Amino acid sequence: MAVTIRDIAERTGKSITTVSRALAGYDDVAPETKVLVRQVAVELGYEPNLLAQRLQKQRTDTIGLILPTFGPRFSDPFFSEFLAGVGNRAARSGFDLLVSTQPPGEEEINAYRHKVQGRQVDGFIVVRTRRQDARIDYLRRAGVPFAVFGRADGTLDFPFVDEDGVLGMRLMADHLARLGYRRVACIAPPAELMFAQLRLQGLREGLAEHGVLLEESQIRVSDLTQRGGYAAAQSLLAEARIPDAIAACNDLMALGAMSAAQSRGLVVGQDVAITGFDDIPMAEHSHPPLTTLHQPIYEIAATLTEMLLAIIAGKTPEQSQVILKPHLVIRRSCGSAAQPAQP
Amino acid sequence: MAVTIRDIAERTGKSITTVSRALAGYDDVAPETKVLVRQVAVELGYEPNLLAQRLQKQRTDTIGLILPTFGPRFSDPFFSEFLAGVGNRAARSGFDLLVSTQPPGEEEINAYRHKVQGRQVDGFIVVRTRRQDARIDYLRRAGVPFAVFGRADGTLDFPFVDEDGVLGMRLMADHLARLGYRRVACIAPPAELMFAQLRLQGLREGLAEHGVLLEESQIRVSDLTQRGGYAAAQSLLAEARIPDAIAACNDLMALGAMSAAQSRGLVVGQDVAITGFDDIPMAEHSHPPLTTLHQPIYEIAATLTEMLLAIIAGKTPEQSQVILKPHLVIRRSCGSAAQPAQP
DNA sequence: TGCCGTCTCCAAAACGTTTTGGGAGACGAC
DNA sequence: GTCGTCTCCCAAAACGTTTTGGAGACGGCA
Structure with missing residues (x-):
């Protein structure tokens, strides 16, 4: 049976109040009593019942x-x-x-x-x-x-x-535009997610500053998984004119997109650029390593x-x-x- | 203030015992009372205090x-x-x-x-x-x-x-040996982990059946992360005679190893084979896709x-x-x- | 009428703590 | 001798439930 504060009380001959207060370190209990109580507590292997404590304290920690x-x-x-x-x-x-x-x-x-x-x-x-x-x-x-x-x-x-998703994707857009990419596609998260909104906006604005338009037809909504990124990229790459860069809104989808591009025989970073967002550990070790935005x-x-x-x-x-x-x-x-x- | 069973008792004019029993569905309370109690409970938005319940029931769920x-x-x-x-x-x-x-x-x-x-x-x-x-x-x-x-x-x-880690790695060893790989290396988890033991044993036995020896010098212990796999593979590939296959004991390390091989200009699946264990979603979408063992x-x-x-x-x-x-x-x-x- | 079941209901104890509101005794000061 | 002040201690209430052990009302039956 579990040892309770009452056991300590009996063993020490003190009341449960005193035991409780001794353990809690109040200074209305004599130093010697404190020592005694604590000693008996470890002797008996006492651990307070958190349920009881929490019920009483009205906090759950x-x-x-x-x-x-x-x-x-x-x-x-x-x-x-x-x-x-x-x-x-x-x-x-x-x-x-x-x-x-x-x-x-x-x-x-x-x-x-x-x-x-x-x-x-x-x-x-x-x-x-x-x-x-x-x-x-x-x-x-x-x-x-x-x-x-x-x-x-x-x-x-x-x-x-x-x-700052807007800033992040603006940085990315800027980077892509400077490298000369003009036909940029995006794999976006479901629109109801707040960050989908922000990241798309950043990408759009960033590209616009370089006179590049993010076409609606080049946006695919997906589910943040690799599988989803794969499917979205397949769809983008099946078009007559394929994009020269795909900016995915998270790393997992970017990795899926890379996989899709490669399965079509494209060389990522050469035939098509692909970027992510998050910088998960995987991003560093993919092939090729993924350009992305780091967040801690x-x-x-x-x-x-x-x-x-x-x-x-x-x-x-x-x-x-x-x-x-x-x-x-x-x-x-x-x-x-x-x-x-x-x- | 949170609504308790006592509030329901007052509101219905019953005792807290009866309320408790009504809510719990005991059949020593009249059907009409049950209905009444339950109705008032939802009216007041009653939710039982799990702390109290658990303290009393001596279970935590x-x-x-x-x-x-x-x-x-x-x-x-x-x-x-x-x-x-x-x-x-x-x-x-x-x-x-x-x-x-x-x-x-x-x-x-x-x-x-x-x-x-x-x-x-x-x-x-x-x-x-x-x-x-x-x-x-x-x-x-x-x-x-x-x-x-x-x-x-x-x-x-x-x-x-x-x-069955032994069986798994035997299957892998068999596969590798049949493909003609003879100089097989392994990236193993820390030896104190139970599955390290089993998987290494499986690999060793499986290779032995094809007359292939897993040399001690070709075993690198690592920490199950991509980064660790990367470092281990770098070390293996820096040797004068590099292995023609690296069997990693989990996918994460395998992916890191792939990255290391690629960074040295090797083509994975051609210059060197790399395999994993686990079949995480990433394995399907790496480049090249990772041969591995699936566990659900x-x-x-x-x-x-x-x-x-x-x-x-x-x-x-x-x-x-x-x-x-x-x-x-x-x-x-x-x-x-x-x-x-x-x- | 008295007895026994059957239905409903409930007061009180219990789960293991903490906190409240003192209380007893020792000691000094007046 | 009384009062006040400390120091140390404790009984009881409380947190919100469930369970135990009846108790009252009512009807049926001998």
Whole structure:
């Protein structure tokens, strides 16, 4: 049977109040008593029952993270790194991490409600924002602490960290245009995702500055996976006039696109340029290595967690709305060496 | 303020006992009362306080998963898929998933102890077994329910799912040998990992059947990441006589090795064959696509979770020791087309 | 009429903590 | 001798549930 505070009380001949206070380090218990109690506690291998503690304290010391997955299975190096960032930072403050997956939709808000009202978590990290984000609306209304990776349409009155997607894709567009690419295609995420919007806009604006038009017909919407990128690129490359550059909105799709180009016998970086966004570890080791935009996923996750912890503690976070500047990582997939002829 | 069972009691004029029993569906409460109570419950937006419920019921309805990470950050598509498998299966039975990360070592067992004694979880999923696995020893001794992905040295008296690593690498060795490869190198995981042992053995035995010796000098130990695979392959390829095939013990290292080979101007599948193990989604879309061994990660995770849930429920799981046969997925990275000359 | 079931209901205890609101005793000062 | 002030301790209430062990009302039956 598990050892409780009551066992220590009996063993030491003190009351459970005193034991509790001794363990908590209050100074209305005699030093010798403290020593005695603590000694007996380790002797008995006492560990406090967190359920009881939390019920009493009305806090859970747990933060929630509900991953919006499309299919039931998902394999995304992006999220495993993000998760590590949240988990490690949370653990450092003695917080646990409750993880679940839930496809966007009706049930999703219920999952949040359930965890909030069932007093399972003190707050949430929200990821992969949508333009109209019901999760944010709900959490705001319910007054639950939360911190968001990404922004959303409407008033930005909540704490978030986001990368500057517009700037990022402008950098990329600039890079591509300078290399002489004129017929640029894009593999975009589903339009309801907030970053789809921003990244597309950045690409469009960046190209426009060089007098290059991003044609609507050259935009394919896909699902952020390699498989999706592969299919989108196939479709782009099956046209009569193929693009000379494909800017994918994340690395996974870019890698899929590279695979598609190669399966058609094209040399990536020579016959067609392909670029990504995120700079996952894979990007460095693909063939050719992928030109992409770097964002510090682990640090973003840690920062968000820190913000959330501050809010939960009732403090105002040091920084509560952060927009990071991604930087361009130029590798081989856009052919910096072998440049296409200027038209 | 949160609505409790007491609020419902006051509103309906019944006792809290009756409300509790009505909600739980006991049949010692009148049908009309049940209806009334339930109606008021939804009216008030009642959600039970899980902390209180769990404290009383002495169960947590939560399973724990502590990921053994080497560095603080890790980005592994393998685990994100595994996580989804566990999470989804657990959710289906109303269980939560508590995730944390902890590098192997002293602190690790404490992390387990802490969660067990603090009554935070009902059981654990253990991943990436070591030959001498202190986690398993501890959980077994403590009588905590658990299920393991992988095996360990010593008596196998615990529930697990594992792939047949020996068979898998034998298949691979056979494939390589049939293609005419004679000078085979291996990038192996750290020796303390159980599957390192098994996979190396399989490779060795499989090659031996074709009269090929896996030389000790051709084995490089690495850390399961792309970066590690890259470095290991660089070291192998810097030798005077380079191998004609490199069998990596997981896909991530294989992809890193491909990158290393390519950076030295070698054509993978022609100048050197490279193979992996796991069949992560990336393997299909690398260039060239990676020959590897497939294991159904998502299903493994779901199966393990099911086993664990059965044990927690006090039932004996339908199957408690599963060894899956991985199957060979032949792609281009070992040059099935362009075979090297027989020596 | 008295007894026994059957239906409904409920007060109180329990889960393991923390916090509140004192209380007893020692000691000095007046 | 009284009062005040410390120092150390503790009983009881509280957190929100579930379970235990009845209890009252009512009808049927001998």
